[in-house]
Amino acid sequence: MGKLRIAGVVKESIVDGPGIRYVVFTQGCPHKCIGCHNPQTHDFNSGYVIDTDKIYDEVLENPLIKGITLSGGEPFAQAKELAILASNLRQKNYDVIVYTGYTFESLVENSNESNGYLDLIENSDALIDGKFEIDKMNKFLKFRGSENQRVIDCVSSLNSGEIVIKEL
Numbered sequence: 001m002g003k004l005r006i007a008g009v010v011k012e013s014i015v016d017g018p019g020i021r022y023v024v025f026t027q028g029c030p031h032k033c034i035g036c037h038n039p040q041t042h043d044f045n046s047g048y049v050i051d052t053d054k055i056y057d058e059v060l061e062n063p064l065i066k067g068i069t070l071s072g073g074e075p076f077a078q079a080k081e082l083a084i085l086a087s088n089l090r091q092k093n094y095d096v097i098v099y100t101g102y103t104f105e106s107l108v109e110n111s112n113e114s115n116g117y118l119d120l121i122e123n124s125d126a127l128i129d130g131k132f133e134i135d136k137m138n139k140f141l142k143f144r145g146s147e148n149q150r151v152i153d154c155v156s157s158l159n160s161g162e163i164v165i166k167e168l
Helices: 052-061 075-090 104-109 117-122 154-160
Strands: 003-013 021-026 048-051 067-071 095-099 126-129 150-153
Touching: 003 052, 003 075, 021 052, 021 075, 048 052, 052 075, 067 075, 075 095, 075 117, 104 117, 104 126, 117 154, 150 154
Parallel strands: 021 067, 067 095, 095 126
Antiparallel strands: 003 021, 003 048, 126 150
């Protein structure tokens, strides 16, 4: 498939979305949110390069995995490769959740063929959008860190032209 620069993976997680999930922490983030849960992922030159085929194979090898979560860093910094991985896994009936510091609206508005933003959104079941805002932090939110972040149903939102909130 392709190559990604990542900080690491968690092969079985129950805190990054519903069910047991395979989580990819991408490397590199332009947002650098104060209080970020993963500050080690900010440097675009750190981490390591991995073949997406290896991630794909590891997901398929574990019968307990319900889906994949793409976190960061900022997944949309590598949207094209992640969109291919997400598409291939969705074809095998895995669900895809993506965390981003961008808003859904800005990703759609700034999408073009070269950045692959829309490709990744179209191949995702849910997008958790918005920068982490420490003054809006709420430890009781499900799968989110701050109250400004939304869980968006990607397919329904694209089809309707309006943001559709999803319950995870």
